[in-house]
Amino acid sequence: MSGERSQIIEDEIFILRDSGEIPEIALHATLHYLTEDPDGPGLSLHPEEYHALLDAAAARFRDIVLRDLEPSNRDLSIYRGIARTIINFHRFKSFCQRTGHDWGSFPDLLRDRLVHFLENELEEVGRGERASSVNCTVETLEGFLVELEMDPALLPEGWEQLCLSPEHE
Template identity: 40%
Template sequence: MSIKKEVLNEAEFIKYEGGEIPEVYFWSSYFYLTEPPPKGLGLNLTQEEILLLKKAVIGRYLQIIKRDLTPENIEKSFYRGISRAIVNLKRLEKFIKNEGLEEDYKFCLEKIEKWFKIFKAKRPDFQPEKLKELEKKLKKSL
């Protein structure tokens, strides 16, 4: 089954412009796509299309977690710190559980663990208490 162009556009928007709390953009997109005109497009979404939008939320969370686990970003204005990576990991976990996408969580954790190891190897003394907290959260989740 093909996915409607409008849904693809919204999924891309969520993933690349979805802000710090991408679920907000998910629901905004969902209602925009499904509400009848003039408020929305009045589309009937398939389960596959809804899943695509949800996976875009996961993709957005991965992007913002990676941003904060990239040592080269530390001095940049958009960097939010290890604390934000922890907050966003918790939000990602909650979203995945609420949406019944637990199978995706293992894949996400593997990526985040990889980014964490690189970060820790390059900047072992950066926010050490937060690094320990994130490491504990990752071990608990894995």
């Protein structure tokens, strides 16, 4: 059963890693299948197996949060904008708090990606290549910066012009 057990866990990690929009639901479905579902293998998970599944769900959360800060995604149907990044960040933060998962250096990566995204957006909008895809107000983005413990001075000059006016949010 050891090799089979390990394959079952690996399969579930793969499924979690490629899950849809709500990794926490996928994690709970996986845990139910592995441990309680009459059609499942009926495992008692070892701590390292549980943590591997938790890590897979967290990795999926990270991908979802960062997805809307990738300039190449702006024209794809999956793109939801910075407003969605903020929502998904809150979901991931809550997940980490509830599960005790340490997200490590993820906030650093998120800050870097946000700066890169806004720099790219300013360049392309400035050249007239596209309209701004930033779908939140200055106030909303400033609130997010506070949550990220990020100094607004780290953002590129003129980033505010990319944001929605309050009446359009």
